Structures are given as structure tokens and as C-alpha cells.
Amino acid sequence: MKIVVTGAAGFIGSHWAEKLAREGHEVVGIDNFNDYYDPALKERNAADVSAAGARIERLDLAEADLTAVLANTDFIYHLAAQPGISATTSFETYMRNNLIATHRLLLAAQAVPALQCFVNIATSSVYGRHATDSEDTPAKPTSYYGVTKLAAEQLVLAKQREEGFPGCSLRIFSVYGPRERPDKLYTKLINNILTGTPFPLFEGSEHHSRSFTYIGDIMAGFSAVLRQPDRAIGEIFNIGSDSEITTGEGIALVEDMIGKKAIIQRMPKRPGDQLQTRANIAKARRVLGYEPHTTMRQGLERHVAWCQQRLVGN
Secondary structure, three states: OEEEEEOOOOHHHHHHHHHHHHOOOEEEEEEOOOOOOOHHHHHHHHHHHHHOOOEEEEOOOOOOOOHHHHOOOOEEEEOOOOOOOOOOOOHHHHHHHHHHHHHHHHHHHOOOOOOOEEEEEEEHHHHOOEEOOOOOOOOOOOOHHHHHHHHHHHHHHHHHHHHOOOEEEEEEOOEEOOOOOOOOHHHHHHHHHHHOOOEEEEOOHHHOEEOOEEHHHHHHHHHHHHHOHHHHOOOEEEEOOOOOEEHHHHHHHHHHHHOOOOOEEEEOOOOOOOOEEOOOOHHHHHHHOOOOOOOHHHHHHHHHHHHHHHHHHO
């Protein structure tokens, strides 16, 4: 099958595009290689994706003509987004890269007769401060990120409801693992411990509870939709782990694995941050047969090893 993956040079998108290519699919990855974080890291991810047999197209979804790149596509996995909860990123940037980009991709996708499923990748941030509920619970986002990702999701589902467009949405929960963005918790924590540099910890965040999900378990959720798109179309699914630990417990786990304490640098509270996430995956289990298997210790051991290898390589 021909499968298009947007955001293919990013953390999650690169893993998915690489996996699909190794499984023998014709994979086209789209990314604009923006500078939200070091583009050199995205170039490294893209090189791995290309080595697996995928084709990378450098396109901006909010501006580019997408007709040719989407021709004869069977599946679209839309991961490209303006990520994170950032006080320095403007609302206009979130609007452009999350909502306008999704709208333009949808318009182009509607003209693809072969399309079996448009899989929108959403986020637990749409639930707001406490992301513990089922998919039919009203969303209450508390950040520009959550608001614009919810709007993008509803664009996809509105097309499905009104026009029969083959769309669905997966809300993913606190993903970590190799290639995780450098601004994310565990990559930053591990690298700061290994280099002996201060780790910035937002006030109160050590008590925040998260259902951190290893990247391999997210891939399993994506694969479940690929196998059975008819069961997913028109639906929203939570994809993540239903086990939760506090950020403080996660820090202690990493410290134990490395054998060295983090140098904590206290930072002011971050507005819009979530207090608790725990993926309610009852629907994904029942409908898709989804089941995460990676324990937090197993996932962090792999993540620590990757960070150590990358640090030595640099």
C-alpha cells in the first residue's frame, strides 16, 4: 500500500514511517523541517527513514500543493503539528501549523479516490488538566496546543459525519522513547544527568501523574487501525498506557538506572500544564484489540541506552 506520513522527520512520525517502510509499504514522508527544535535532529531521523526505504518530501502543509504527493494514496497518518505547551509560541503559530495545515491536507485528501483511511493523530491535551476519561467525555483543553489540536480533530470528524470521508482520530498519551524531542521530559532529564548539567523542573510538576507510553506501544495502536480501518472510521480512540506514575517517580527511576542524581533547577509553574493523565483505553481494547505491553522500567532502560549511545556518538 501507499501510505503518507506527515511529520515524518519528527519523533513519532519517523518511527512510524520507518516501521511501515520495513514492512514493505510504499511510504512517503512529509515534513517541513521547521526550527521548533534543532533541525539537525530531524535530518538524522529523516536519514533513518530514508535508509529504511521511505521517500521524504520537504513540504509545508499550510502552503504547498499536495495534489501530486497524495496521488494514489491508500492511508494518510497525519502527525505533523506545532507541538507542546510553550509560552513562547504564539497562538497564530499553533493555528497555522495545527488547524490550517490540517484543513489544507483534508481538502487535498478528499480528491484521492483510493484513500481508505485518514488517521488524525491527536493528543491527550484535548482533555485538559485531568486526562483520565473516555473518548465521549467533553474535551476541556487548557492550552493553545490542546485547543488547536481539538479543532483539527473535529475538522476531520466533521468531514466524516457530513460527507462520509474515511477519517478517524487517535489521541495519544505522553509518548517517550528513542528520538524523543530534546525539550521533552525524559530526553532532557537523561542528558542533563549524563552531562552533569541542571535539569529544569517546573514548580509542582514532580507531583503530576502521567500515563507515559513507550513509542513501541504507540506503534501498536497505529498498526491496529492499519489492519482494520473499517472499525476505526468515524471514531476517536485513546492510545496509550493505563498505568500511571508521577513525574517525581519517573525521575527517581532514571536516577537509579544511571546511578547518579539529577541537579534540579526549580522553575516557575507552567501555565496550561496537565495535572494527571491516565489513558482510558477500554474502547481501543474492545474495538481494535489494542494492548500496551511495555513497562515503564523497560521503556526507560531503552531510552537511557539510546541517549547514552547518542551522547558518545556526538
